[in-house]
Amino acid sequence: MDKTTINYYFSKGFEKVKAIEALLWSIALPGFGQLLNKKYIKGILFIALEFVINTQSQFNEAIRLSFLGRTDEAARIVDIGWLMFYPCLYFFAMWDAFKDAGGGRMPYSFLPFVFSAYFVTVGLMYSAHVTIGDVFFGPIWLPILSVIPGLAVGWLLQFLLLRWRRPSVP
DSSP states (O other), X not given: OOHHHHHHHHHHHHHHHHHHHHHHHHXXXXXXXXXXXXXXXXXXXXXXXXXXXXXXHTHHHHHHHHHTTOHHHHHHHOOHHHHTTHHHHHHHXXXXXXXXXXXXXXXXXXXXXXXXXXXHHHHHHHTTTOEETTEEXXXXXXXXXXXXHHHXXXXXXXXXXXXXXXXXXX
C-alpha cells in the first residue's frame, strides 16, 4: 500500500469516528454535537430549545421519578403538550450533528432518525394509557422503548429503498 492509500483509509476512519463522536455528544444533550462541529449558532439554539422544552415539560423530574419506579407520579407531573416537542428536536439534533461531522452519506440514512422521532412521539402520546401486563411504563419508559421499532422500521425502509432503487443510467 502506498502512502496516499493509507492516508485515504485513515481519513475515512477518522470521519467515521468524528461522526460517531458528534452523534454521542448530541445524545448526551442536543446541541453539543453542533458545538463540536463548530456550528455554534445551531448548537446554542438546540441547547436553548432543549432547556425551554425540558423545564416547561418538567422532563428531568419525570425522568428522575421514572428511574425511581414512580411512573404514575411522572405521568402526573409531566406536561405532555411541551414534551411532545422533544422527540423531533432530539432526533433532528442527533441527525444534524452526525451528518455535519461526515456521517450519513449512504442514501436514506436519515430514515432511522426520522422514524425514531415518529415512534417516540406516538409512544409519548399513548404513554398515559398503556399498561403492558401490570406494568405502567409512563411518559419516559414507553417512549424510550418506542425507539426500537422506530429504528427497525427506518433501517428496513432504508434497506428496501436501496434495494429497489433504479440503477443510474450511464
